[in-house]
Amino acid sequence: MEISGSLNAIGYGLSAIGGGIGVGLVFAAFIQGVARQPEAQRVLQPLAFMGLAFTEALAILGLVFAFVWKL
Amino acid sequence: MDNAVIKAAAEGANPLMPNWWEVLVTLAGFLILLFIVAKFVVPMFEKTFEERTAAIEGGIEKAEAAQAEANAALEEYKQQLTDARTEANRIREEARSEGAEILAELKAKAASESARITEQAQVQIDAERSAAQASLRTEVGSLATQLAGKIVGEALDDDARSARVVDRFLTDLESQRAGASK
Amino acid sequence: MIALALPTAAEGGTFTPPGLEDLHLPDILPWGAEYGTGFGKQMLLVILTVVLVSWFLVAASRRRAMVPGKFQFLGEWTYTFVRNSIGRDMLGEREFKKYTPLLVSLFLFVLLSNMMGSIPFLQIPTTSHVGTAYALAGIVYVYWIYLGFKTHGVKYFKVSVVPSGVPKAFLIPVVLIEIVSTFLVRPMTHSLRLFATMLSGHMIIALTGAAMAYMFTSLGQWWGYPLGSLIFIGGLAMFLFEIFIQVLQAYVFTLLTAVYIQTSISDAH
Numbered sequence: 001m002e003i004s005g006s007l008n009a010i011g012y013g014l015s016a017i018g019g020g021i022g023v024g025l026v027f028a029a030f031i032q033g034v035a036r037q038p039e040a041q042r043v044l045q046p047l048a049f050m051g052l053a054f055t056e057a058l059a060i061l062g063l064v065f066a067f068v069w070k071l
Numbered sequence: 072m073d074n075a076v077i078k079a080a081a082e083g084a085n086p087l088m089p090n091w092w093e094v095l096v097t098l099a100g101f102l103i104l105l106f107i108v109a110k111f112v113v114p115m116f117e118k119t120f121e122e123r124t125a126a127i128e129g130g131i132e133k134a135e136a137a138q139a140e141a142n143a144a145l146e147e148y149k150q151q152l153t154d155a156r157t158e159a160n161r162i163r164e165e166a167r168s169e170g171a172e173i174l175a176e177l178k179a180k181a182a183s184e185s186a187r188i189t190e191q192a193q194v195q196i197d198a199e200r201s202a203a204q205a206s207l208r209t210e211v212g213s214l215a216t217q218l219a220g221k222i223v224g225e226a227l228d229d230d231a232r233s234a235r236v237v238d239r240f241l242t243d244l245e246s247q248r249a250g251a252s253k
Numbered sequence: 254m255i256a257l258a259l260p261t262a263a264e265g266g267t268f269t270p271p272g273l274e275d276l277h278l279p280d281i282l283p284w285g286a287e288y289g290t291g292f293g294k295q296m297l298l299v300i301l302t303v304v305l306v307s308w309f310l311v312a313a314s315r316r317r318a319m320v321p322g323k324f325q326f327l328g329e330w331t332y333t334f335v336r337n338s339i340g341r342d343m344l345g346e347r348e349f350k351k352y353t354p355l356l357v358s359l360f361l362f363v364l365l366s367n368m369m370g371s372i373p374f375l376q377i378p379t380t381s382h383v384g385t386a387y388a389l390a391g392i393v394y395v396y397w398i399y400l401g402f403k404t405h406g407v408k409y410f411k412v413s414v415v416p417s418g419v420p421k422a423f424l425i426p427v428v429l430i431e432i433v434s435t436f437l438v439r440p441m442t443h444s445l446r447l448f449a450t451m452l453s454g455h456m457i458i459a460l461t462g463a464a465m466a467y468m469f470t471s472l473g474q475w476w477g478y479p480l481g482s483l484i485f486i487g488g489l490a491m492f493l494f495e496i497f498i499q500v501l502q503a504y505v506f507t508l509l510t511a512v513y514i515q516t517s518i519s520d521a522h
Contacts, residue, residue, distance in 0.1 A: 042338075042342065043342075046338075046342055046343055046508055046512075049505050050508070050512055052505070053446070053508075053512075057438055057442040060442045060445045061441075061442075063449050064087060064441065064445060067086060067087050068085070068087065087445075088383070089382075089384035090382070090384050092296070092384075093295065093299075093382055093385055094384040094391075095388075096296045096299050096300070097379075097384060097385040097388035098388045098391075100299050100300055100302070100303035101303070101358070101362055102392075104303050104307055104362055105354060105355060107307045108307075108310060108354045108357055108358040109355075109358075111314070112310040112311060112314045112332075112354075112357070113353055113354045113357065115314040115317060116314045116332050117350075118317070119314070119317045122319070123319055126319055
């Protein structure tokens, strides 16, 4: 059986693992924080999305390199 | 995906390479939008919010003023009520004292009047009595003298003597009556 | 969805999924084609977005009634949402008013650009073309660097890349990492996050549409119909999820703009 395709897609998939776990951790912490202190939600929500954004950066870099490096 | 990437690479169109005309259109469009928003939209929204805040605060102030006015009116009313009450009390007191005064005056007047009437009556009685006494004395004297003359049959012309006799008689009579009344 | 799917299905034979080239429809204005303007549906939609957002905001703000109607309320709610929960919470009570126009227009522009992917017949998020995403992120990039220099002067180089409390030995690698992460990775992730989520969401919708059409029309087997129905249900779920993602990405894009501005105008690193 022959498998054809681009290894870049696999590379991007691997890079997405880290980002996925990170985003999960960020929102787990956010939900825990809100569950313990519901009144803190207004403060925590932007922080959670900031964390999401910074965590996602690696996955986005993976996407970029999947397109850019075609060796 | 791989087909697309290869195809795109063959065409020299990496999906991460922008079409510069798109960038230009978006830049121009967004800057126009930003200009409109900054120039018209935001000031109008802020103005609306400010006016709304002012209206709400003004409403609160107005309500507070009305409340204060109502309180003042109530105070004034209460004050007037107490004033009226004290006034009424005062007037009542005054009337009472005045009435008492009038009563006393009337009483005094009546007493003096009655005293005066009594005195007058006494004086009159005294005067009448003395007049009656005088007239009686003369009349009774002459009558008795005439009667005695007729009885005695002798003329008792000596006035002086007869007067003496009559006086003695009357004095006896008076002392007798005084002893009886005592 | 259907318009994209039909040519694919008409090819017959084996199923070919829609690719990236399906994002680029033929130009509308052929006279511009030789200059490579690519003036197609996407640019038209960008202009339409600008017109719609301007109209919405101006019409909603112009009425200025003390007791807002439904339309004015919608405008005011959107405006105060961006102004208070993004601008004021991130930038602080003292500073946020200056940046409200940028944040409001960014949020609504990105939101409507994304929503273009879910409006029937328009059906393409304009931000799924990388040029639009680059342009928006580029404006923000230039703006926060400008703000940094305006606040700190030349010292901004030091403020932005040298973190406090790092031992001397590590200073050079840390500064290198900071330069890369601040001046390269930031604008890249800022634009590509928007672009990539919109692109992949659009591709998923196109894929389900194409697959459904293939199952119904070209497969020629009885089990194509129940399978196509299942794909339709899944595609519908993805469509609704995509709307959520579109709103969320607009929020995240605006929030990150506020964060970048905040790091530029604050004193500490």
